[in-house]
Amino acid sequence: MCEIKKVGIIGLGAYLPERVLTNKDLEKMVDTTDEWITSRSGIKERRIARPDEATSDMATEAAKRALKDANLKPEDIDLIIVATITPDMFFPATACLVQEKIGAKTCPAFDVSVACSGFIYGIAIAEQFIRSGTYKYALVIAAEKLSAITDWSDRSTCVLFGDGAGAAVLGPVEKGGILSVFLGANGKQGDLIKLPAGGSRIPASKKSVEDKLHFIKMNGAELFKHAVKVMADAALQATAPLGLKAEDISLVIPHQANLRILNAVAKRMGLSTDKIYLNIERYGNMSAASSAVALVEAVKEGRIKKGDKILLDAFGGGLSWGAIVIEW
Numbered sequence: 165m166c167e168i169k170k171v172g173i174i175g176l177g178a179y180l181p182e183r184v185l186t187n188k189d190l191e192k193m194v195d196t197t198d199e200w201i202t203s204r205s206g207i208k209e210r211r212i213a214r215p216d217e218a219t220s221d222m223a224t225e226a227a228k229r230a231l232k233d234a235n236l237k238p239e240d241i242d243l244i245i246v247a248t249i250t251p252d253m254f255f256p257a258t259a260c261l262v263q264e265k266i267g268a269k270t271c272p273a274f275d276v277s278v279a280c281s282g283f284i285y286g287i288a289i290a291e292q293f294i295r296s297g298t299y300k301y302a303l304v305i306a307a308e309k310l311s312a313i314t315d316w317s318d319r320s321t322c323v324l325f326g327d328g329a330g331a332a333v334l335g336p337v338e339k340g341g342i343l344s345v346f347l348g349a350n351g352k353q354g355d356l357i358k359l360p361a362g363g364s365r366i367p368a369s370k371k372s373v374e375d376k377l378h379f380i381k382m383n384g385a386e387l388f389k390h391a392v393k394v395m396a397d398a399a400l401q402a403t404a405p406l407g408l409k410a411e412d413i414s415l416v417i418p419h420q421a422n423l424r425i426l427n428a429v430a431k432r433m434g435l436s437t438d439k440i441y442l443n444i445e446r447y448g449n450m451s452a453a454s455s456a457v458a459l460v461e462a463v464k465e466g467r468i469k470k471g472d473k474i475l476l477d478a479f480g481g482g483l484s485w486g487a488i489v490i491e492w
Contacts, residue, residue, distance in 0.1 A: 171294045172341030173287075173490065175234025175333035178460040179225035180447070181213040187323070194319040201323045206423025210326030210448035212311045218252045220261040222329035223307035226456075227266050230303065230331035238266045241333075242299035244273040245290055247282025247306040247452040249359070249481070250313060251275060262305065271299075278349070279357070280419045280480025282306050282452030283330070284488055287476075288345045290334045305331040306452035313359055315379035324422075325380070326448035330456020340471070340491030346401040347486040353390060357382040357481045391425045394485045396432040399477050402487035408473065410434045413489075415467055419478035420444035420454040429477070441467060451480065468492050 186209040187198035201207055213222060223246055231238060246259040259273035278285050283306035290302035307329035316322045361377035362368055372378060395418065403413070416439055418426050423444055430440050441462045450457060455478050462468050472492045479485040 169295075170337045170339065170341040171291045171334055172337035173332045174335045174337065175230045175232075175236065176331070176460045176463055177226045177229025177231070177233055178328070178330045178457045179222050179229065180328045180457070181211045181217060181222070183212045183214070184209050185212045185326075190323055193316060194322060196319045196323060204424070205324060205448075206442075206444050207323065207448045208445045211328055213309050213327040217309070219248055219250050219307045219309045220252045220258050220265060222309070222327065223248070223258060223262050223305045223331070224265040226307065226329035226331035227262055227303055227305050230333050231266070234333040234335070236301060236333060238268040241268050241301050241303045242271050243290060243293055243302040244268065244271060245276055245286040245302065245304045247276045247278070247286040247304070248308055249277055249279050249282070249451055250309045258307070259305075278480060278482050278484040280421065280449070280451045280454065281478045281482065281484040281486050282480070283455040284476055284478050284486035285347060285484070287332065287334065287342070287488055288347055288486065291342050291345065294334055294336065300335060302334045303331060304334060305329060306456040308451040308453045310380070310449075310451055313378065313380055315376055318379070320384065321380055321382060324449050326450050328447060328450045328453045328457050330453050330460050332456065332459070342488060342490050343473070344402045344406050344489040345486070346398050348394065348398060349482045349484040351482065353483040354481070356387050356390070356483060388422070388425055390483060391421060391479045392428040392432060394483070395425075395429045395477050395479045398479075398485045398487035399433055399475055402475065402489050406489060408489065412473060413439065413475050414469075414472035415439055415441055415462060416475045416477060417441045417455060417458045417462055419480065420447065420458060421449050421479065
């Protein structure tokens, strides 16, 4: 087994559903206004998947685009990881469904369920397999159909979430690549955002459906406080071992949770807002897919150049969090 020293992202792809749901549309659905949503979240619109469009379908499209960008064929992939909290079903894993849809060989395929932190966790896992020489190429996909678990009568949550998918192909690189990874979690705060029913604790029943327990439940105020602290801390934990300061980071790509959270994180980190990549206005919170899609768009827009050091930073249910420093 040959150890590989450098691992990087060699291909990227994203997929977003066609349907756009604007704040004006939501005004007709719940007691809310465009001004209320925008001032509290920074979101103007979000994408909503078709009824017949599952998480694996969006993941597959993103994966195909990432493979094309990497100039690789499906059979070249040695590992598939899908980060999602909205799998097509409990089992088989969505990653296995994607493997079949893209025509990959019988490589290992599994899901990661850490909500909004999923893309970072997936990259961290894949990097270890490649760095050790166990595998050469890994496909990490973050895909979510949050519209399927959103209570569209709850104005405090339905304004926040959207659907989409992003994918990255990881492989050996000559220079740069992933420089540092930091992951964390605190199960004591797991109740702050959760999907109560459908598992072994509260199996699906007529009562669980009537009580709307199959939808996202969250304590927004408490989440806000924890998100600002742990995202800033995760960034520090990932950059400090490298001796990097705020001015050494070319761009921070945070999980697109809430504009007020992101501004607070930037202030706490001592970063100017122009170093924070934002697309929350167009897509809302897509959980694990947010970071992946933001990375794809930042590269496409020319915000990331060769040699830049970028920081991925996310916080999500679990509670979980993580940060990754990459030299592009």
